[in-house]
Every structure is written in structure tokens, then in C-alpha cells.
Amino acid sequence: MTAMGPKGARLLEILTELSYERRKVVLASGRESDFYIDARKTVLSAEGQYLTGSVMYQIVRSLFPEAEAVGGVVLGAAPLASAVSFASWLAQDPIPAFYLRKEPKAHGLGRVLEGPVQPGMKVVILEDVVTTGGSTLKALDMAAQEGLVVLGVVSLVDRQEGGGQAIGARTRFASVFTKEQIISQAEER
Numbered sequence: 249m250t251a252m253g254p255k256g257a258r259l260l261e262i263l264t265e266l267s268y269e270r271r272k273v274v275l276a277s278g279r280e281s282d283f284y285i286d287a288r289k290t291v292l293s294a295e296g297q298y299l300t301g302s303v304m305y306q307i308v309r310s311l312f313p314e315a316e317a318v319g320g321v322v323l324g325a326a327p328l329a330s331a332v333s334f335a336s337w338l339a340q341d342p343i344p345a346f347y348l349r350k351e352p353k354a355h356g357l358g359r360v361l362e363g364p365v366q367p368g369m370k371v372v373i374l375e376d377v378v379t380t381g382g383s384t385l386k387a388l389d390m391a392a393q394e395g396l397v398v399l400g401v402v403s404l405v406d407r408q409e410g411g412g413q414a415i416g417a418r419t420r421f422a423s424v425f426t427k428e429q430i431i432s433q434a435e436e437r
Contacts, residue, residue: 255299255302255303256299256303256424258295258299259290259296259299259300259303259424259425260425260429260430260433261433262290262293262295262296262299263285263287263290263296263404263405263425263430263433264430264433264434264437265437266289266290266293266296267285267286267287267288267289267290268283268284268285268430268431268434269283269284269285269286270282270283270434271283271284275379276379276382276383277379277380277382279379279380279409281407283427283431285377285405285407285430287324287376287377287404287405288323288324288327288376291327291328291331291376291404292327297327297331298331298335300327300328300331300332300404301328301330301331301332301333301334301335302335303424304318304328304331304332304335304374304402304404304424305332305335305336305339305343307402307422307424308332308343308372308402309336309341311400311402311420311422312370312372312399312400312420314370314399315343315370315371315372315399316343316344316365316369316370316371317343317344317345317346317363317364317365317369317370317371317372317396318332318333318343318344318345318346318371318372318373318374319345319346319347319348319363319365319371319373319374319391320347320348320373320374320375320387321347321348321349321350321383321386321387321390322347322348322349322350324375324376324377324383325347325348325373325374325375325376325387326347328374328375328376328404329345329346329347329363329374330345332345332374333345344363344364344365345363346361346362346363346364346365346371347361347362347363348360348361348362348387348390348391348394349361349362360390360393360394361390361394361396365396366395367394367395367396368395368396368397369396369397370396370397370399371391371396371397371398371399372398372399372400372401372402373387373388373391373398373400373401373402374401374402374403374404375387375401375402375403375404376403376404376405377403377404377405377407378401378403378405378406378407378411378412378415378423379407379409379410379411380409380410380411380414381410381411381412381413381414381415382411382414384401384403384411384415385414385415385418388401388415388418388419398419399419399420400419400420400421400422401415401419401420401421401422402421402422402423402424403421403422403423403424404423404424404425405423405424405425405426405427405430406423406425406426406427407427408426408427408428409427
């Protein structure tokens with residue numbers, strides 16, 4: 249799913265300006281790539297957070313109208329979940345956010361799941377950038393272990409390297425932008 253309208257267009261501009269770099273990197277998947285997308289640079293900017301939340305909220309509500317919460321694994325999905333939750337509040341349709349820790353907290357209550365969610369709630373997992381889908385599939389497992397009912401996944405960027413298909417084999421998957429859109433936008437600059 250592509251972000252339409254002026255907010256989506258502006259978000260693509262910011263994502264290309266702040267988060268896209270043409271250079272050799274090794275990704276979390278272990279694969280080498282000739283470009284990198286650090287979505288946090290966009291999502292943690294004031295305008296980027298507002299636009300990300302607004303655009304992703306619209307997609308979540310459009311595809312998953314029954315969603316009761318949004319969240320994902322710390323660190324990449326945390327600002328996305330907060331941005332979408334805030335956008336939902338502005339739309340007078342509050343959707344709480346939750347975070348999944350990669351490891352249980354070493355002190356306190358030792359939780360993996362943080363946020364005002366309960367087992368049985370219908371949720372959408374958010375991701376910043378999907379490559380192979382490995383971390384997203386782990387997030388799906390973690391959410392299920394916590395008793396959440398995952399309706400699907402919405403990613404800010406799909407690198408189009410098989411992750412979308414891997415996730416789509418387990419649950420519904422949508423991305424705001426694709427690698428092609430970002431590279432095309434970057435070439436126009």
C-alpha cells in the first residue's frame with residue numbers, strides 16, 4: 249500500500265533526505281547492501297514523527313479497523329507505535345501503543361511486553377524497515393506468546409528483498425513505501 253496525498257508525499261521527501269544513504273552496509277540480516285535506510289532519523293524528527301504517525305494511522309485504520317493497539321519491537325518500532333497512537337488521539341480514535349522488548353527486563357517485573365494492552369487484544373505490529381522479515385516474524389511470535397491477537401503488519405519501508413512475502417505468508421502485510429519509491433525519489437533530488 250502506498251501513502252497517498254500530501255502527507256505521504258512529504259513523508260517520502262523527508263525519508264529520502266534524512267534516512268536514505270547510498271553506501272555499502274551489512275544489514276541486521278547479515279546481507280550486504282549498497283544503500284541504507286535509517287528510518288529513525290525521519291521518525292524522530294518533529295515533522296517526520298507527525299507525518300509517520302498520520303500516514304501509518306490511516307493505513308492501520310483502513311486495513312485493520314478492528315485494531316485495538318499498535319506496537320512492535322524496541323527500538324525501531326517504538327517511535328512508530330507512539331506516533332500512530334498520538335495520531336489516533338488527534339483523530340479522536342485513541343489506539344494505545346505497546347512495546348516488545350527483545351529480552352525480558354532484568355529487574356522489576358521482568359516484562360517483555362510494555363503498554364496498556366491485555367491478552368486477547370487485537371493488535372497490529374509496526375516495523376520501520378523490512379528486509380528479510382526475520383525480526384518481524386520474531387515479533388509476531390513474541391506478541392502471540394504474550395496472548396495478543398495479531399491482525400497484521402504495517403512497515404514504513406519494504407526493501408523488497410523477500411521480507412514482505414515471508415511476513416505475508418503468516419499474516420497480512422502492507423508497507424507505506426518501497427525501496428523503488430525511495431530510490432526513485434532520491435534520483436529526482
